Structures are given as structure tokens and as C-alpha cells.
Amino acid sequence: MPMGTDVRHAVVIGAGMAGLAAARVLADGFEAVTVIERDTLPSASEPRVGVPQGHHVHGLLALGAEVFEGYFPGLRAELEEAGAPVWDWGEDLCAVLPNGTPPPTPMGMPIQTFSRPLLEHVLRRRVSALEPVTLRDGLTVTGLRTAGPGRVTGVRVKNGDGEDEIVADLVVDASGRSSHLPQWLAALGLPSPRTTTVDAQVGYASRTYSYPEGQSPPSWKGVLEPLRAPDFHKGSYAIQIENNALHVTLHGAGGIQLPRGDDDFLAFTKTLRGPIADTIASLTPVSPVRRYARTVNRKTAYHRLARWPDGLIALGDSVCTFNPAYGQGMTVAALEARLLEQMLRGRRTRAPFDGQGFQRRLARVTAFSWLMATIPDRAWEQSRPALPVKAGNWFMNRMIDTVPHDPRVYTTFSGLFHMLAGPLALADPRLLSRVLVGPRPGGSLHAATP
Structure with a gap:
């Protein structure tokens, strides 16, 4: 039977990072929040079928960590207790980097590293403990429940052979890359939103290693060797995570074949300039090699639709998804939840939520992250980039080439990368002069040793 309409109720489709963050915010403004997840959710910190990218290195940027800590006080300490280093x-x-390795530069920028399953498990447990929240897994949303094309009143769901409806005042699509929202809108007679894609055709191969008893981890906590068109087709990102493990993801672009097994994984690392090959040579693999290739950047322009139904919003990867190499997804999800909180607080009591206004403001939230991901990724595409993209890529590469030789540029670039600084930081005359002058001699031009 459909849930009654006398309770102010929000439904969230998807129990990933964006869905959990949204549910946390909605729990402060709705009497009931139901999170619907297609997967059967694990009771422990384990990968799940609906998150194939969960086997690969994930990064929570510094700003994202701050926002999540505000919504879940003590989160960093809880993760640290579970073994996630800070x-x-x-x-x-x-x-x-392509032009060298910067020397250690204290920044006072705390980072915490962990596996995606651990973070999701801790957040899911926190959200499930909120009194208004009910988490229903193993349930598939098949469509929207509506009162005509202009009003969404809930969702239709399927559980095994049975079908049902759940009535809601607000439906949040946080179902990610596999979202069916464009088709659902078309079924209501609404126009199809424009979709923009930028595909660098980057692939990943990842595995996790443990340290032999008595062997200490290396001095570094993370290794980052980025790709860059057209010359650097191979890269990696490795981080220390919980359980005293090292999580390694290898990147390949421009037709590079990624490893499938033990021998070619090690062989690939030996072609890199960083310390990964020497580090993992003495470690014990504790996972198989897993590959992933769904790294396309995709933006769906819901904010440009002239008509948008009441009672519906979309966020997270359902709207804008990034090449995971840049580590922006979880942080952007946190910022979208913060936008949702701001708009819920700003509306009149019992007034319908302004879904169209939310989509328009969300587009502004994602705009800079979209540029940071797509400017370097467009350089891998076969077509000649437009002049603004070419100029932006030149400036970004120039800045990165200056990083190993200039601690101030390194600190500023790190603030941009971690979203602690916005695009206005690029207009700082001191930064511009340092970048335009270019790299200065005397910086570190060698890769660190393990």
C-alpha cells in the first residue's frame, strides 16, 4: 500500500555518497526520510555490486572532509579509530609531476585516506541511526509517481515480483551514473535535457597490498603521478588506508593497455617514474587486480529546462559526474547537500521546495569542478580544442610545472585542488606573475624514493 500523505516525507533514490549526504540534511527538515537502494547492502565495510569504482582509490578533498565533519561530528576520529591515517x-x-617532485612543504592541510567501502559503511551507519531515516535496500525504483506532468508525488518500486508505490513530498534522484531520470521526464512529456560529455578514455587497474609483519610503511602517505596529454600516458595514485594497507590505482590513457594480473601489474609500475614499483615489490597482494573504464565526464543540463516538475530534484552523479582521477565526486556531493540544506532553511514552512531553483544553483556549485576536470581531459580528445580550452590547459600545465620549484605556487595549487580556494585565487597578481615567469631553477627534479 502507498505510504500515507499525512506525513511530510522525502524519498532519496540511492544510498551512495550523494544519497547519504542528502538524507542527512533532509532528516533535519522532514518527518520521515526513506532511502531506497537497489543493492543489498553489506553489514560491514565491503565493496558492493552497484559501486564498481569502489575497488579503486578514492579521495575526499579537504573541503569535503570539512563539510562531512560538520554533518557527522566525530567522523574523522571514528575513521581514524578504524585505521584511516590522517x-x-x-x-x-x-x-x-611532469616537471619534477616538489620537496615536502608543510601546508597545515590535513588529509585522511581510507577505502570507499569504509567511508560508505560509517556514513550509512550514521544516517541509518537518525530517527526520521529508513533505509530500504534490495528495492528498485522503476519510475515516478505523478499528479500530471507538473508534479511528482513519489516513486514506483519493485521488490522481486511485487510492485508498489511510495508517496513523497520530495523525491531526490541520487542514483548516480545509471540514473533513469531523463527517461522518466520524457514519460511525463517533458523535453530531454542536453547532455555534455568529455571522455579522455582513461582506464584504471587497482589492487590492495599488505605490509609484511615488522616492515614499516614508506615515509610518504600517498603517491600521485598524474597523466598529462600528450606525453604522459601512464600514472598512478597510491594511498595508505585502514588495516595498514596500501591501495594502488594505475592509470592509463591514449590506448595504453592496463594490467590484468600479478606480473603485468608489477611490470606496469616499473614503467612509472615514482616509487610504487620498489614499494610493492616486497608487499603481499590481498586483492585481485580490478579494472575500471567508466571515467567519462558527463553533465546533464537539468538547470536549462524551461519546465521542471514540483516535488523532484537531482544531485550527485545523476547530474554531473567527473573523471574519478581528480577525486572531486564525494566533495561535490557534500557541497550539493549543503546547498540543499541552505534552500530548505530558506523556504517558508510547508511551502513546496523550489526544485527548479535548486537545479539552477546546483549548476553553479559544479561549474568550477567541471572545468578543473574537463580542461585537462579535453587535451586527450582527438578533435582540436577550442581556444579558451587550449589557453586554460596551457595555464594549468604551466602552473603544475612551476609547483616543484615554488612552494607558494604549490600551496595555492593544492588549495585549488582541494577546493579550499575558488577560481578567484587564479586572478591573484602574485600567482599570475609566478606562473607566467615559469619554473625557476633550484627545485627538486627527481622522484622521491620509497
Whole structure:
């Protein structure tokens, strides 16, 4: 039977990062919040079928960590108790950049590293404990329940052979890359939103290692060796995570074949300039090699639709998804939840939520992250980039090439990367002069040793 309409009720489709963050915010403004997840959710910190990217290195940027800590006080300490290390980005990262490796540079920028399953498990447990929240897994949303094309009143669901409806005042699509929202809107007679994609055709191969008893981890907590068109087709990101493990993700672009097994995984690392090959040579693999290739950047322009139904919003990867190499997804999800909180607080009591206004403001939230991901990724595409993209890519590469030789540029770039600074930081005359002058001699031009 459909849930009654006398309770102010929000439904969230998807129990990933965006869905959990949204549910946390909605729990403060609705009497009941139901999170619907297609997967059967594990009771422990384990990967799940609906998150194939969960086997690969994930990063929570510094700003995202701050926002999540505000919504879940004590989260960092809880993750640290579970073994997730906390470290300073400038001091403990080995950044193997095209023009060299910057020396350790204290920044006071705390970073915490962990596996995606651990973070999701802790957040899911926190959200499930909220009194208004009910988490229903193993349930598939098949469509929207409506009162005509202009009003969404809930969702239709399927559980095994049975079908049902759940009535809601607000439906939040946080179902991710596999969202069916464009088709659902079309079924209501609404126009199809424009979709923009940028595909660098980057692939990943990942595995996790443990340290032999008595062997200490290396001095660094993370290694970052980024790709860059057209010359650097191979890269990696490795981080220390819980259970005293090292999580390694290898990147390949431009037709590079990624490893499938033990021998070719090690062989690939030996072609890199960083310390990964020497580090993992003495470690014990505790997972198989897993590959992933769904790294396309995709933006759906819901904010440009002239008509948008009441009672519906979309956020997270359902709207804008990024190449995971840049680590922006979880942080952007946190910022979208913060936008949702701001708009819920700003509306009149019992007034319908302004879904169209939300989509328009969400587009502004994602705009800078979209540029940060797609400007370098467009350089891998076969077509000649437009002049603004070419200029932006030149400036970004120039800045990165200056990083190993200039601690101030390194700190500013790190603030941009971690979203602690916005695009206005790029207009700082001191930064512009340093970047335009270019790299200066005397910086570190070698990769760190393990």
C-alpha cells in the first residue's frame, strides 16, 4: 500500500555518497526520510555490486572532509579509530609531476585516506541511526509517481515480483551514473535535457597490498603521478588506508593497455617514474587486480529546462559526474547537500521546495569542478580544442610545472585542488606573475624514493 500523505516525507533514490549526504540534511527538515537502494547492502565495510569504482582509490578533498565533519561530528576520529591515517598533504604526499617532485612543504592541510567501502559503511551507519531515516535496500525504483506532468508525488518500486508505490513530498534522484531520470521526464512529456560529455578514455587497474609483519610503511602517505596529454600516458595514485594497507590505482590513457594480473601489474609500475614499483615489490597482494573504464565526464543540463516538475530534484552523479582521477565526486556531493540544506532553511514552512531553483544553483556549485576536470581531459580528445580550452590547459600545465620549484605556487595549487580556494585565487597578481615567469631553477627534479 502507498505510504500515507499525512506525513511530510522525502524519498532519496540511492544510498551512495550523494544519497547519504542528502538524507542527512533532509532528516533535519522532514518527518520521515526513506532511502531506497537497489543493492543489498553489506553489514560491514565491503565493496558492493552497484559501486564498481569502489575497488579503486578514492579521495575526499579537504573541503569535503570539512563539510562531512560538520554533518557527522566525530567522523574523522571514528575513521581514524578504524585505521584511516590522517596526514598533511604538503608534507606527506609524493607528487611525481611532469616537471619534477616538489620537496615536502608543510601546508597545515590535513588529509585522511581510507577505502570507499569504509567511508560508505560509517556514513550509512550514521544516517541509518537518525530517527526520521529508513533505509530500504534490495528495492528498485522503476519510475515516478505523478499528479500530471507538473508534479511528482513519489516513486514506483519493485521488490522481486511485487510492485508498489511510495508517496513523497520530495523525491531526490541520487542514483548516480545509471540514473533513469531523463527517461522518466520524457514519460511525463517533458523535453530531454542536453547532455555534455568529455571522455579522455582513461582506464584504471587497482589492487590492495599488505605490509609484511615488522616492515614499516614508506615515509610518504600517498603517491600521485598524474597523466598529462600528450606525453604522459601512464600514472598512478597510491594511498595508505585502514588495516595498514596500501591501495594502488594505475592509470592509463591514449590506448595504453592496463594490467590484468600479478606480473603485468608489477611490470606496469616499473614503467612509472615514482616509487610504487620498489614499494610493492616486497608487499603481499590481498586483492585481485580490478579494472575500471567508466571515467567519462558527463553533465546533464537539468538547470536549462524551461519546465521542471514540483516535488523532484537531482544531485550527485545523476547530474554531473567527473573523471574519478581528480577525486572531486564525494566533495561535490557534500557541497550539493549543503546547498540543499541552505534552500530548505530558506523556504517558508510547508511551502513546496523550489526544485527548479535548486537545479539552477546546483549548476553553479559544479561549474568550477567541471572545468578543473574537463580542461585537462579535453587535451586527450582527438578533435582540436577550442581556444579558451587550449589557453586554460596551457595555464594549468604551466602552473603544475612551476609547483616543484615554488612552494607558494604549490600551496595555492593544492588549495585549488582541494577546493579550499575558488577560481578567484587564479586572478591573484602574485600567482599570475609566478606562473607566467615559469619554473625557476633550484627545485627538486627527481622522484622521491620509497
